[in-house]
Amino acid sequence: MVGEEYVYEDLFERINYADTLLPYDVEKEFLPDVVIQPGTAQEVSKVLAYATKHDVPVTTYGSGTDLVFPTKPKHRGITMSTERMDSLEINEEYQYLECGPGLKTGKAIKALGKLGYFLPIQTQAGSSIGGAVSINTIGHLADNIFGRPVHNVLGLEVVLPTGEIIETGSKCLRRSAGWDLGRIFIGSEGMLGVITKVRMTLMPMPETIDAVGFFKTDEEVGHVMTRMYQKKLPLPMDGEFVGTKACKLGCDAYGLDFPEGAMAVIKAMGRTKEEAVRNAQEVVDLFKSEGATEAFVIEDPETAEKVWAVRENVMRWGQEKNKKGGKAIEVNPVLPLMADAIKSLERITEGRTDLIAEAEAYLYGHVGSGSLHCYLTYPYGWPAEKMKQFVDAIWNVEKELQLKYGGIGGDWGWFPHRLPLYRETYGETSYAIIKNLKGLFDPSNILNRGNLEGEV
Amino acid sequence: MKEDTLQNSIEEKLSEDLSACMKCHLCNLFCPLVDTRVTQGSYGINRSIYYGIKWNEFSESLRDLVYSCTTCGKCEVMCTKVSRALSLRELIEKTREYLLVEKMVGPMPDQTAVLKNMHVRGNPWGNPSHERTKWASGLDIPFASQDNKVEVLYFVGCASSYDPYGQKISKSLSRILKQADVNFGILENEVCSGHEARRMGENGLGDYLAENNMAMFKEADIRHIVTGDPHSFYTFKKEYPGGGNGLKVQHYTQFLNDILDQGKLELSTRIDKTVTYHDPCYLGRHSDVFDDPRKLIARIPGLTFKEIENNKKLSDCCGMGGGRMWMEPPERLTSSQTISERRVQQALDTGAEILLTACPFCNITLTDAVKSMGKEDAIEVMDITALVEMAL
Numbered sequence: 001m002v003g004e005e006y007v008y009e010d011l012f013e014r015i016n017y018a019d020t021l022l023p024y025d026v027e028k029e030f031l032p033d034v035v036i037q038p039g040t041a042q043e044v045s046k047v048l049a050y051a052t053k054h055d056v057p058v059t060t061y062g063s064g065t066d067l068v069f070p071t072k073p074k075h076r077g078i079t080m081s082t083e084r085m086d087s088l089e090i091n092e093e094y095q096y097l098e099c100g101p102g103l104k105t106g107k108a109i110k111a112l113g114k115l116g117y118f119l120p121i122q123t124q125a126g127s128s129i130g131g132a133v134s135i136n137t138i139g140h141l142a143d144n145i146f147g148r149p150v151h152n153v154l155g156l157e158v159v160l161p162t163g164e165i166i167e168t169g170s171k172c173l174r175r176s177a178g179w180d181l182g183r184i185f186i187g188s189e190g191m192l193g194v195i196t197k198v199r200m201t202l203m204p205m206p207e208t209i210d211a212v213g214f215f216k217t218d219e220e221v222g223h224v225m226t227r228m229y230q231k232k233l234p235l236p237m238d239g240e241f242v243g244t245k246a247c248k249l250g251c252d253a254y255g256l257d258f259p260e261g262a263m264a265v266i267k268a269m270g271r272t273k274e275e276a277v278r279n280a281q282e283v284v285d286l287f288k289s290e291g292a293t294e295a296f297v298i299e300d301p302e303t304a305e306k307v308w309a310v311r312e313n314v315m316r317w318g319q320e321k322n323k324k325g326g327k328a329i330e331v332n333p334v335l336p337l338m339a340d341a342i343k344s345l346e347r348i349t350e351g352r353t354d355l356i357a358e359a360e361a362y363l364y365g366h367v368g369s370g371s372l373h374c375y376l377t378y379p380y381g382w383p384a385e386k387m388k389q390f391v392d393a394i395w396n397v398e399k400e401l402q403l404k405y406g407g408i409g410g411d412w413g414w415f416p417h418r419l420p421l422y423r424e425t426y427g428e429t430s431y432a433i434i435k436n437l438k439g440l441f442d443p444s445n446i447l448n449r450g451n452l453e454g455e456v
Numbered sequence: 457m458k459e460d461t462l463q464n465s466i467e468e469k470l471s472e473d474l475s476a477c478m479k480c481h482l483c484n485l486f487c488p489l490v491d492t493r494v495t496q497g498s499y500g501i502n503r504s505i506y507y508g509i510k511w512n513e514f515s516e517s518l519r520d521l522v523y524s525c526t527t528c529g530k531c532e533v534m535c536t537k538v539s540r541a542l543s544l545r546e547l548i549e550k551t552r553e554y555l556l557v558e559k560m561v562g563p564m565p566d567q568t569a570v571l572k573n574m575h576v577r578g579n580p581w582g583n584p585s586h587e588r589t590k591w592a593s594g595l596d597i598p599f600a601s602q603d604n605k606v607e608v609l610y611f612v613g614c615a616s617s618y619d620p621y622g623q624k625i626s627k628s629l630s631r632i633l634k635q636a637d638v639n640f641g642i643l644e645n646e647v648c649s650g651h652e653a654r655r656m657g658e659n660g661l662g663d664y665l666a667e668n669n670m671a672m673f674k675e676a677d678i679r680h681i682v683t684g685d686p687h688s689f690y691t692f693k694k695e696y697p698g699g700g701n702g703l704k705v706q707h708y709t710q711f712l713n714d715i716l717d718q719g720k721l722e723l724s725t726r727i728d729k730t731v732t733y734h735d736p737c738y739l740g741r742h743s744d745v746f747d748d749p750r751k752l753i754a755r756i757p758g759l760t761f762k763e764i765e766n767n768k769k770l771s772d773c774c775g776m777g778g779g780r781m782w783m784e785p786p787e788r789l790t791s792s793q794t795i796s797e798r799r800v801q802q803a804l805d806t807g808a809e810i811l812l813t814a815c816p817f818c819n820i821t822l823t824d825a826v827k828s829m830g831k832e833d834a835i836e837v838m839d840i841t842a843l844v845e846m847a848l
Binding site for chain 1: 475476478479480481482484485492493494495499500503504507508510511513515517518521537538539540541787788
């Protein structure tokens, strides 16, 4: 169906397509029986029709860079990778890009950049556009400016689990105001169909410049970001936050002489460089008026690189205390509660009786887009079982915090482990509707079986 | 029992180091092996090693993956910048040694004869030892020895001794050194530096070859080595005992800049060409020599220099490092030709007429890629020595 050379039964192929970013190993019983790489929608169609007919589970795989485990096969079967479908057409006349789902965002960003366009999906460069659209994520960008794929996708080609190939949307820039079937597939985490083509609107590349502010406390960053929205300032493309403890680690690691405390760094943008600088200065002025110990527009690339290095140091936090690795919590507080949520995260390990009490916590996040993280690091030597308990504890605390601060999140392909949060937030009727919807599209429940059921 | 313990300790060490991987996949972003599958890249290789050890699965399939790495080390740049700063290249090389010595599934079938040739004849191709210096006939280059001491030893390396493309480099460099009145010589019985043996996991052979060369250096009282082979340059400085036991080791780009600074050489002939430069992995990323080649190129009158897309620390591999010169991975893995053609395309994108490099391996590989792409009319691959000689 896809050509013998694109069917992989080798053990190591099956491992690499089943292992996830979870901090414990994949078990043999969760390896797919086979990994395949179809090259066209027609090939996808043949495989899915066969799988539906013979009740073979199919797990969809974009690039495997999700931070949880939607790509881990829960019921073996076929893992279908879209990596080969990586075509790219940039149509400047119509102002859209059309690509295969396997196209890496990094490649798209580079190709678009050469023509002066911007991809409103800034996930890690190795992630796939199909994956990002399936999860409806834009990475760290602010929703208020760029929208999400559900707003920027003009049309999709989708292969249904029963093998039919459908098209949604059009090539015109005006999207359907009424029913638009395409929206159902965006964000459904590959559970309703396999996206085989994505058409998105082009966006002009903005000019950008970085600015930074240092604050005595972490909460102040929460306050200032809330104020940024409330004062109607020009929103930055990126608004990142590094908590006091993590900031010190980054500064020590790179020998930087930045003021003590928490750091907020923004990437201001404008149609021209002058406009970007002006917008950055407005945010810097806000930082100063809201108590920043120091704030400035970053004029030279060397300083910009150092500032971002502090933020990028995240995966080494905890090493100074001999922690092996970490797992991040995602909390998306409603705007007025941003500072309170930061305060809660600062004390996340206090008074707990579960394994989180043994973790070292570091705060960071994408405050510009209302997303906070707490990176919980764990020590060397924890066995897999304990690690699983730790991850469970993290999901529990994440649920508590999301419910408390009004968030729901989902940028990581979240459904399986956040099913309890979904049910509590939206109720059983809502859950029953999406289950019925899944049954409508996928009567044999072949696609990503177990994810909607919350199997982890 | 003792052997079992040793085996366990190597496995434990590899497992422990690899378990620190955050599985972020970011190393794959830079890996030249990634074509369309995660398993093809650095991430897939290191995870395969990890699970291979965990599940005691040391198959030929694992071997193929482990030996497909070019050891370019670009993955480490990314891992160091934003992840756990793992020594991924070292882990892969340790695994190769483990597969070869303990599990007897390494090296790749084509490499077995290569290692034997290195051992028996002192070069990977198995050419007769006595033909090693044949390239130098007519050039009047003395053999360095106890009785004929020289200020500078030109360590030629296997590729520049035997390969026709490589010989262009050794001949050009020798004529340049002669023009500058450098008191230099070559070794009559030079053997492979052992660099590629180590890359294939044969560290014992690497040590043996190093001992041979070190004995000759000692006998001829060599204090200063200049080489045109970045692989030998790297292994002398970083893998020979004591970093070459006090030897001054230079790549020719460094040495030629020195003698140009001293006024011993003058480049006066104008060459009106547009050029770009490919950083060889073992000269650039692994040895931090980025400026000397560019400085030397800039000294050639008339040249217009265009920087290639991925350069310096982020230079892409030509595809032939890490022992891949003598093997082609199975079809399911990325071919060397794909890697080298990708690099040539980047050079073509600069609009350069000449793709310069400073490594015989890169020269051979990229020249072949230009031919396989049918781009001989658009771009020519040259070693910097060729242009320096033309500019004399």
